[in-house]
Amino acid sequence: MKSFSLIIFFLLLTSSFYLIAGESPTSNESVKFKLSVKLKSKKAGSSGELVFSLKPKDGIHITLNPPMMFKLDSTDAVTIVGDLKYSKSEKSEYLDASKPVRQSFTLSNKIKTGPLHVKGTLTYFYCSGTDGYCAKFKQPVDVVIKIVK
Numbered sequence: 001m002k003s004f005s006l007i008i009f010f011l012l013l014t015s016s017f018y019l020i021a022g023e024s025p026t027s028n029e030s031v032k033f034k035l036s037v038k039l040k041s042k043k044a045g046s047s048g049e050l051v052f053s054l055k056p057k058d059g060i061h062i063t064l065n066p067p068m069m070f071k072l073d074s075t076d077a078v079t080i081v082g083d084l085k086y087s088k089s090e091k092s093e094y095l096d097a098s099k100p101v102r103q104s105f106t107l108s109n110k111i112k113t114g115p116l117h118v119k120g121t122l123t124y125f126y127c128s129g130t131d132g133y134c135a136k137f138k139q140p141v142d143v144v145i146k147i148v149k
Contacts, residue, residue: 045109052101062095072120
């Protein structure tokens with residue numbers, strides 16, 4: 001019984017450490033995430049699109065209420081244009097995971113040639129129909145765009 005109490009104490013201690021430190025997992029075991037950029041080489045001042053693929057496991061759905069959100073880390077090099085673009089499933093409150101989620105962006109005219117790290121967070125809620133729960137997940141996003149002349 002004492003060892004069980006120690007295990008519970010350790011789990012509570014480590015989970016509270018993550019909450020205090022602001023740490024979050026970088027992957028969601030219920031939803032497979034993939035990120036790509038249309039044309040990885042861009043000129044300063046040009047536009048582009050981030051393409052997110054979210055593939056939930058069987059029995060898991062990504063809900064659109066509350067809506068998905070994408071936020072860039074503070075940078076003057078990239079500006080988000082418009083809202084996330086996605087398709088709804090037959091049940092309009094869920095994401096159609098067979099199609100990608102897209103986010104348009106514009107690059108600053110003032111950025112220099114070379115690699116540009118674009119970092120941000122995609123926030124979404126996923127739900128289990130079989131287990132009856134929903135959870136929020138903040139997916140870190142990090143992609144490199146090569147800035148050319």
